[in-house]
Amino acid sequence: MPHPTPHSTRVSSLAAGARDTLPMMVGAAPFGVIFGALVASGPLAAWQGQLMSMGVFAGSSQFIAVGLVAGHAGLLVIWLTTFIVNLRHMLYAATLLPRVAHLPARWRWMLGFLMTDETFAVMNGYYSTRADTKLGHWYFLGSGLAMYANWQFWTLAGLLFGAAFPQLQSLGLDFAMVATFIAIVVPQLNRMPHFGAALAAGIFAFLLRDLPYKLGLMSAVLIGVAVGMALLRLRPQAQLKRTDAA
Numbered sequence: 001m002p003h004p005t006p007h008s009t010r011v012s013s014l015a016a017g018a019r020d021t022l023p024m025m026v027g028a029a030p031f032g033v034i035f036g037a038l039v040a041s042g043p044l045a046a047w048q049g050q051l052m053s054m055g056v057f058a059g060s061s062q063f064i065a066v067g068l069v070a071g072h073a074g075l076l077v078i079w080l081t082t083f084i085v086n087l088r089h090m091l092y093a094a095t096l097l098p099r100v101a102h103l104p105a106r107w108r109w110m111l112g113f114l115m116t117d118e119t120f121a122v123m124n125g126y127y128s129t130r131a132d133t134k135l136g137h138w139y140f141l142g143s144g145l146a147m148y149a150n151w152q153f154w155t156l157a158g159l160l161f162g163a164a165f166p167q168l169q170s171l172g173l174d175f176a177m178v179a180t181f182i183a184i185v186v187p188q189l190n191r192m193p194h195f196g197a198a199l200a201a202g203i204f205a206f207l208l209r210d211l212p213y214k215l216g217l218m219s220a221v222l223i224g225v226a227v228g229m230a231l232l233r234l235r236p237q238a239q240l241k242r243t244d245a246a
Contacts, residue, residue, distance in 0.1 A: 008135070009135070010135060010138045013135040013136070013138035013139040013142065014138045014139070014141060014142035014145075015142060016139055016142065017122070017126075017138070017139035017140060017141065017142025017143035017144075017146070018142040018143065018145065018146035019142075020122055020126070020139075020143065021118065021119065021122050021142075021143040021146045021147055022146070024118035024119075024121065024122065024147065025118075025146060025147060025150040027118075028059070028118060028147065028150060028151065028154070029150065029154045030154075031059055031154075032053075032059070032150070032151050032153070032154025032155045032157070032158060033154050033155075033157055033158040033161070033162075034158060035049070035053070035059065035062055035063060035066070035155055035158055036049060036050075036154065036155045036156065036157060036158020036159040036160075036161075036162050037158040037159075037161070037162030038063070038066050038158075038162070039052075039066060039158070039159060039162070040158065040159050040162030041162060042066055042069070042070050043069055043070055044066065044069060046159045049066075049155065049159055050152070050155055050156060050159060052065070053151055053152055053155040054152060056082075057113065057114075057116070057148060057151060058082070058085075058086055058116070059116075059151070060085055060086075061082040061085050061086050064081055064082055064085060065078055065081075065082050068081060081218075084218045084221075085217070085218065085221075087221065088117075088221060089115055091225065092115055092117075092120040093112065093115065095120075095124065096115075096120070096123060096124070096127070099123075099127050099133065099136060100136075100137060100140070103137055107137055110141070111137065111140050111141065111144060113144075114140075114141070114143075114144025114145065114147070114148055115144065116144070116147050118143075118147055119140070119143045119144050119147055122143045123136075123139075123140055123143060126139055126140075185198060192231055193228045193229075193231035193232045194228065196227050196228060196231045197224040197225065197227050197228030197231070198224065199227075200220075200223050200224045200227040200228075201220045201221060201223060201224025201227075202220070202224075203220075204216075204219060204220040204223045204224070205217055205220035208220060
């Protein structure tokens, strides 16, 4: 009997997904430490911070939520703010849905919960470079579980060391997450709609940076999505005009 090729079994696909996510895990580690340190020095109990990482599993939303709690914001403001920040996941889901639409609901719910910026980047690359993706959901699961375990571990590390080193969050570790996001975004900018959306979002994030409750960031996201969608619609029209002219 021939030996199975890579990704030809469930276990190998699961392991490959975790392995290919390792660079993203390294970049997310300081982010998790900083989050844990912020919780340790803020109004939330340590168990509440860990529970947030386990149940929410959304780094940027968790940071915003902790900041709003510290500022005594109301529950509705916290909920709406984190909801809008996470709307980008709807774009991720729309991109990957054709690949997982055939799966049972229990699989789609589980993979949806495990979806992060990092896992989306890994999966988008996986689906765009492989013709045979019948075990892609196992690869997806491996990537998502690896990121989930990584986030829990580094949140706990931040909670433990944040209490001993209260200034841990001010050591500049947050730059590692910025670098990770750059690594995620830049390879996706090889098409004009993607480049236009990123450029518009970046410009407006800078121009609207002084708005309260992260409204500038949220507005920039919406503007970037609108620009990207507009460019997607214009592109087929331009191609049609070139065809007619030829």
